Amino acid sequence: MTQHHPTLNDVVDTFHSLYPPHLAESWDASGLIAGRGERTVQKILFAVDAVSATAEEAVREEAQLLITHHPLLLKGANFIPAQEYKGAVLHTLIENKVGLLAAHTNADSAVDGVNEAIADLLRLRDVQILADEQIQERDGSQHTVGLGRVGRLEQPLSLRELAQSLAEILPATTGGLRIAGDPEMKVERVALCGGAGDSLFDELRASDADVYVTADLRHHPASELRERALVEGTGRPALIDCSHFASEWLWLNRGAQTLQQALAERGFQVECEVSTLNTDPWDFHVSTGSVSGSVSTTGLV
Structure with missing residues (x-):
């Protein structure tokens, strides 16, 4: 042709x-x-x-x-x-x-879209939509679409190992990754959402995921989710917060x-x-606190 x-x-x-x-x-x-x-x-x-x-x-x-x-x-x-x-x-x-x-x-929602690209790069199995909805087409047919994905790793990893694997596939950004959770806890069921994802916390909890990979996590929603996990004694879901740009670049x-x-x-x-350009808005990183300061760093990865 x-x-x-x-x-x-x-x-x-x-x-x-x-x-x-x-x-x-x-x-x-x-x-x-x-x-x-x-x-x-x-x-x-x-x-x-x-x-x-x-x-x-x-x-x-x-x-x-x-x-x-x-x-x-x-x-x-x-x-x-x-x-x-x-x-x-x-x-x-x-x-x-x-x-x-x-x-x-x-x-984000489409097949072969942003979220499935991340799921594939993490080699997740049995991938499902995290926040699904039914769409009716003009011909009357219906199909399920939605934001986020959830699936299983090929084999369980520690939270630290998963974060390191994710860091290897993401483009370099100033902020890197922020992680909430025990670095040695075993994780297998992974939920994710490219871009800002804390609006899906209800769906996240319902998914029974061990860890949530997303971006732009705000203090109060993240704090409340983690406090609830600690009070319940599960420590789950852990959180991995990456650059908004990086998650969607994938x-x-x-x-x-x-x-x-x-x-x-x-x-x-x-x-x-x-594009070969990195359009993450942040240019450089400065660590806060000091060795002689009184702020505790217990639990920080």
Whole structure:
């Protein structure tokens, strides 16, 4: 079959067949943000964030489309002058004929999305959706989708070993990993959620997971969850808190490969690349406390 380059409309249609927009949460703003549908697409760049650096990278790489996980206009904008952050990103892309497509919570929930990418990299078995819901399609069929995943490790590991394994597959970030729990406790059932996941604590407890891997854990929800686990005498679930950027970066290669293959099956030739930029917002780390200080570090990993 002779292959030719797709239009932007072709790419968006194919992409949305993989990561349907109706899977997105009601507050989300996923979808095509900018770009002329009739323009030809030869190269696509995947990135976590739509920021000035990734927009400029897309231009340098001569891409015709930038696909990001985080929507640029999630909180909306009344004006987009070039001197403002969001305007600068859009002007850079539009003036260089680069489209912008966001796939946020629809990529979280979809098959082969963010959460399943993490589950696969941890080699989890018997993977199920952590917070599921039934979606009814236009043809009347129903299927289960949702945020987060839960499954079993190939063999039990200590909490420390699991954290070390996770650290090896994540990109380098300033914050690294924060862990709550006995470092030598054995864990087998793992729950996870790419990005901020403390809104799923009720589902986490119901899953009977030994440990929860997620990002952006806030003090009060994390403290209450851990106190409850200690009072109950189980110490479970332990918590592994990683960089928001890093947890979602793990999907980019899968997303790029899946889209490129799907386009090829439709007779289209396109090159999909993953951004080489680390857009985690934190630049450096300084440890707090001192050797001579009076603050106890008991229990810290």
